[in-house]
Amino acid sequence: xxxxxxxxxxxxxxxxxxxxxxxxxxxxxxxxxxxxxxxxxxxxxxxxxxxxxxxxxxxxxxxxxxxxxxxxxxxxxxxxxxxxxxxxxxxxxxxxxxxxxxxxxxxxxxxxxxxxxxxxxxxxxxxxxxxxxxxxxxxxxxxxxxxxxxxxxxxxxxxxxxxxxxxxxxxxxxxxxxxxxxxxxxxxxxxxxxxxxxxxxxxxxxxxxxxxxxxxxxxxxxxxxxxxxxxxxxxxxxxxxxxxxxxxxxxxxxxxxxxxxxxxxxxxxxxxxxxxxxxxxxxxxxxxxxxxxxxxxxxxxxxxxxxxxxxxxxxxx
Amino acid sequence: xxxxxxxxxxxxxxxxxxxxxxxxxxxxxxxxxxxxxxxxxxxxxxxxxxxxxxxxxxxxxxxxxxxxxxxxxxxxxxxxxxxxxxxxxxxxxxxxxxxxxxxxxxxxxxxxxxxxxxxxxxxxxxxxxxxxxxxxxxxxxxxxxxxxxxxxxxxxxxxxxxxxxxxxxxxxxxxxxxxxxxxxxxxxxxxxxxxxxxxxxxxxxxxxxxxxxxxxxxxxxxxxxxxxxxxxxxxxxxxxxxxxxxxxxxxxxxxxxxxxxxxxxxxxxxxxxxxxxxxxxxxxxxxxxxxxxxxxxxxxxxxxxxxxxxxxxxxxxxxxxxxxxxxxxxxxxxxxxxxxxxxxxxxxxxxxxxxxxxxxxxxxxxxxxxxxxxxxxxxxxxxxxxxxxxxxxxxxxxxxxxxxxxxxxxxxxxxxxxxxxxxxxxxxxxxxxxxxxxxxxxxxxxxxxxxxxxxxxxxxxxxxxxxxxxxxxxxxxxxxxxxxxxxxxxxxxxxxxxxxxxxxxxxx
Numbered sequence: 094x095x096x097x098x099x100x101x102x103x104x105x106x107x108x109x110x111x112x113x114x115x116x117x118x119x120x121x122x123x124x125x126x127x128x129x130x131x132x133x134x135x136x137x138x139x140x141x142x143x144x145x146x147x148x149x150x151x152x153x154x155x156x157x158x159x160x161x162x163x164x165x166x167x168x169x170x171x172x173x174x175x176x177x178x179x180x181x182x183x184x185x186x187x188x189x190x191x192x193x194x195x196x197x198x199x200x201x202x203x204x205x206x207x208x209x210x211x212x213x214x215x216x217x218x219x220x221x222x223x224x225x226x227x228x229x230x231x232x233x234x235x236x237x238x239x240x241x242x243x244x245x246x247x248x249x250x251x252x253x254x255x256x257x258x259x260x261x262x263x264x265x266x267x268x269x270x271x272x273x274x275x276x277x278x279x280x281x282x283x284x285x286x287x288x289x290x291x292x293x294x295x296x297x298x299x300x301x302x303x304x305x306x307x308x309x310x311x312x313x314x315x316x317x318x319x320x321x322x323x324x325x326x327x328x329x330x331x332x333x334x335x336x337x338x339x340x341x342x343x344x345x346x347x348x349x350x351x352x353x354x355x356x357x358x359x360x361x362x363x364x365x366x367x368x369x370x371x372x373x374x375x376x377x378x379x380x381x382x383x384x385x386x387x388x389x390x391x392x393x394x395x396x397x398x399x400x401x402x403x404x405x406x407x408x409x410x
Numbered sequence: 411x412x413x414x415x416x417x418x419x420x421x422x423x424x425x426x427x428x429x430x431x432x433x434x435x436x437x438x439x440x441x442x443x444x445x446x447x448x449x450x451x452x453x454x455x456x457x458x459x460x461x462x463x464x465x466x467x468x469x470x471x472x473x474x475x476x477x478x479x480x481x482x483x484x485x486x487x488x489x490x491x492x493x494x495x496x497x498x499x500x501x502x503x504x505x506x507x508x509x510x511x512x513x514x515x516x517x518x519x520x521x522x523x524x525x526x527x528x529x530x531x532x533x534x535x536x537x538x539x540x541x542x543x544x545x546x547x548x549x550x551x552x553x554x555x556x557x558x559x560x561x562x563x564x565x566x567x568x569x570x571x572x573x574x575x576x577x578x579x580x581x582x583x584x585x586x587x588x589x590x591x592x593x594x595x596x597x598x599x600x601x602x603x604x605x606x607x608x609x610x611x612x613x614x615x616x617x618x619x620x621x622x623x624x625x626x627x628x629x630x631x632x633x634x635x636x637x638x639x640x641x642x643x644x645x646x647x648x649x650x651x652x653x654x655x656x657x658x659x660x661x662x663x664x665x666x667x668x669x670x671x672x673x674x675x676x677x678x679x680x681x682x683x684x685x686x687x688x689x690x691x692x693x694x695x696x697x698x699x700x701x702x703x704x705x706x707x708x709x710x711x712x713x714x715x716x717x718x719x720x721x722x723x724x725x726x727x728x729x730x731x732x733x734x735x736x737x738x739x740x741x742x743x744x745x746x747x748x749x750x751x752x753x754x755x756x757x758x759x760x761x762x763x764x765x766x767x768x769x770x771x772x773x774x775x776x777x778x779x780x781x782x783x784x785x786x787x788x789x790x791x792x793x794x795x796x797x798x799x800x801x802x803x804x805x806x807x808x809x810x811x812x813x814x815x816x817x818x819x820x821x822x823x824x825x826x827x828x829x830x831x832x833x834x835x836x837x838x839x840x841x842x843x844x845x846x847x848x849x850x851x852x853x854x855x856x857x858x859x860x861x862x863x864x865x866x867x868x869x870x871x872x873x874x875x876x877x878x879x880x881x882x883x884x885x886x887x888x889x890x891x892x893x894x895x896x897x898x899x900x901x902x903x904x905x906x907x908x909x910x911x912x913x914x915x916x917x918x
Binding site: 190389 | 419623665666685709728746748750
């Protein structure tokens with residue numbers, strides 16, 4: 094036996110309120126159900142906005158006596174505690190150790206000398222993207238891959254005192270991987286590359302000049318993140334040209350590294366206008382290897398595995 | 411208890427697990443040389459865990475007093491050190507990367523203040539082709555070392571291979587085994603200084619020799635040895651002189667083996683790790699993987715097992731020291747030590763306050779194991795019950811088939827009775843009627859199955875004798891009685907024939 098519904102005095106409710114009291118799941122017709130759900134969501138949104146305005150008014154009236162603002166909860170704020178996050182000011186062991194890693198020679202003043210190449214039998218998309226690096230990085234040369242193996246390329250570059258090798262990997266016309274290997278003693282990082290926008294495709298984009306770019310490396314917190322940040326830092330110029338006003342940004346957020354390049358101009362002491370120059374892409378670390386590139390017998394400092402993605406609030410960089 | 415951890419950059423740390431604090435830090439950051447080997451001192455000393463040997467990749471060997479925190483001695487070998495083994499009678503064995511095995515005798519190892527001495531470059535030494543050459547090299551060493559240190563005696567060095575990556579001493583400390591790149595497993599006797607065993611190279615299905623690159627060598631006992639190469643783990647039985655191939659050959663992972671560890675607590679298991687951070691437990695009897703120790707994100711460089719407690723410690727390039735329970739493979743401690751780690755050692759010390767807690771844990775584990783065993787027994791019983799049920803089902807099937815056979819027999823038995831009765835009736839009738847009935851019966855029999863016809867033939871053979879006897883009796887009777895009986899019998903026979911014809915029609 095189905096219990097009869099309680100009778101509601103319908104004269105107290107307006108027509109709209111009477112409609113809103115119904116549950117969407119009671120409606121069989123999908124079109125009407127969808128309309129009702131949209132109305133309910135809009136009503137909730139307006140109620141929330143009213144509450145926000147009300148809180149704002151109360152804060153203005155009460156002044157200092159108002160309660161504190163609520164802090165929004167984000168995935169970054171709910172990050173799992175990680176003991177590898179470095180306290181850069183108080184940790185002397187970290188400071189001493191990181192100043193003697195593989196990138197020590199760069200920070201002692203060695204000028205970077207970089208080789209960019211592609212995978213074997215690459216298409217023109219990979220070649221064009223690889224040639225963009227010659228404009229991004231100082232003292233960077235592009236070579237066609239031809240049929241050489243990476244181990245041979247590493248030997249050639251070591252013989253000619255290059256400091257880094259960048260390999261752009263392409264699959265069916267889509268650039269998907271970026272391999273950066275620091276010479277002569279590594280490490281080697283393999284990144285997955287997504288969301289690539291070439292410089293000519295950026296709306297309102299400008300042209301890259303030949304000035305040496307500045308570098309911003311942002312939000313790398315853990316010990317592994319510091320290694321990755323120093324790897325990127327060791328590829329840019331030690332003495333950027335501030336008159337050229339070029340700046341490259343590597344921003345890490347939720348283990349994704351976002352690359353952007355801008356030209357800036359200061360309107361005032363507090364404000365600056367920026368113009369994006371491109372390219373624009375996103376990197377995600379797949380593996381960090383000790384030594385130069387070696388997939389068969391190399392040792393991994395960090396290897397991304399699928400069970401690391403189970404907890405969406407745990408980050409490694 | 412303390413865990414000694416050696417970092418790749420040359421710093422050595424001592425971490426107390428129960429206090430959860432580092433208790434010691436020794437060394438200076440030196441990125442040009444890595445720490446390759448770390449071992450405790452001589453077993454003959456009472457507090458051998460207070461003395462530690464460190465072997466570096468630039469060839470320097472350090473002997474360190476952990477308690478008093480002072481350096482006792484330092485020797486420069488010039489080549490990357492791969493193994494350090496303190497032997498009996500105050501001897502020290504050091505294996506270098508270029509294949510040189512050096513044995514020195516130090517009369518007072520604990521208190522000797524070894525000065526930093528630069529030995530002559532080891533590459534200049536000639537490789538001995540025979541024992542005589544070895545003895546000559548030994549003499550040369552003696553003469554040189556007498557000049558430098560008159561205390562040393564009975565020192566020698568062996569040039570056993572071109573390169574050396576894995577090295578191990580057997581538990582009796584009288585033989586050593588090694589392997590390297592393109593150097594298969596080889597065993598030398600330390601006293602006689604001769605080769606006693608060498609493993610065979612394998613060939614693949616194309617009859618080409620498989621490349622050998624041995625990274626780790628580990629003795630299980632004096633008779634069995636484990637090697638970890640780039641992609642496989644093999645075990646050899648050293649007792650058989652004719653069969654020199656491996657009795658265990660498992661593909662661990664697609665990455666090189668970094669370390670293998672074996673303990674007497676679990677007699678049939680060994681533990682291995684590779685360069686992407688996987689640590690596995692294997693059963694030697696079944697060649698199967700028993701379990702894995704998880705949560706490592708980088709290469710695991712070394713594994714250590716406590717001598718008495720079921721604890722396993724791993725260190726690796728992700729800068730963490732992890733301690734696992736050996737029985738259920740759960741991680742107990744995870745400690746970030748800020749450096750890339752390369753070596754780990756467990757001290758035998760057991761804290762007095764927390765022995766009871768650990769024993770309780772062990773008993774709980776034992777109870778869990780018992781519960782598992784009971785569950786297994788229950789499963790076996792269930793399987794037995796299933797078998798019994800299946801057997802009973804078969805028995806019932808057999809019973810059904812027997813019943814069918816009996817029914818068949820009953821049906822067969824009924825037919826000859828009817829045939830006999832019919833024959834007796836016909837005998838009383840006229841001769842012509844009898845002949846007609848016999849013919850009709852023959853026709854009917856042909857329609858019936860062969861079995862019925864065969865059975866009916868027997869009563870036919872018997873009936874003529876009976877009919878003759880009856881005919882004789884009839885002749886003896888008077889004429890009147892004969893006439894009356896004949897009339898009644900004709901009526902009966904006609905009715906019976908009608909029934910038979912009806913039956914035949916129905917059958918047709």
